[in-house]
Amino acid sequence: MLVAQINVLISGGFNGAYDQLVPEFEQANGITVTTGSGASQGTGPQTIAAQLARGVPADVVILSREGLSELIVTKLIVAGTDIDLARVSVGIAVRAGTPKPDVSTVEGFKQVLLKAKTVVVPGSTSGIWLMTELFPRLGVAGKINIEVTPRGTGATAMVAAGDADIGVLPTSEIVYAPGVDFAGNIAAEIQFVQTFSAAIVAGSGELEGSKRLIQFLTSARASEVIRKSGMEPLAA
16 A cells, blocks of 8 residues: 655744644554755745745645745645644744843843844744844844844754854744743734745645645644644634
8 A cells, every 4th residue: 555645845933833743643644744844935045935946846835924925926836725824923042041131022122132242033034024124123223243044943053052142033943942942022012923824835746645734733633732832823
């Protein structure tokens, strides 16, 4: 008997929940899931859009709604298969065991940015928003030393190694990251709530298995895991 295999391309924001849920899905459905990763948005060869464009095999994508909208426009997604899975706020990562700054107010967050020797952000959806929208609005653009990493994992790794004082990125990319602590979400008045969504890739030869995976990720069981990963489940 042939075992179905589906290929998934996923961005970092949903990874914490996904990594825990996929083994359960495989065991329950007899489907093998092969996972690749890429950024939701941005530049360079490792964005999900760039990988799909050069023919990297994928049946399902999981990424920010902003990134998925770009894929839909370019007809890389099966129409009508997109669904929102969860949403997540932007938070602060500090090196594990170091004091957690108060970022719960706008002024508090601004001062933390100005005092940091280095601030690291991911180069995908949340980082693009921080660099183009929030930092200029707060008047700190050009006054702080910002490092941009291709992915959230790179940002938390820099904080863990002591190469950056703080990381600003989706909470779900902080909760399970090694060597860092979650210091809190930034103030509600300046918050960017990001939605992560799933869809089936145009040309997929595993439509049934892909549908079953997305259904599982929208189940009540998945919602429990999603919540524990620092996200708010949307589908169940």
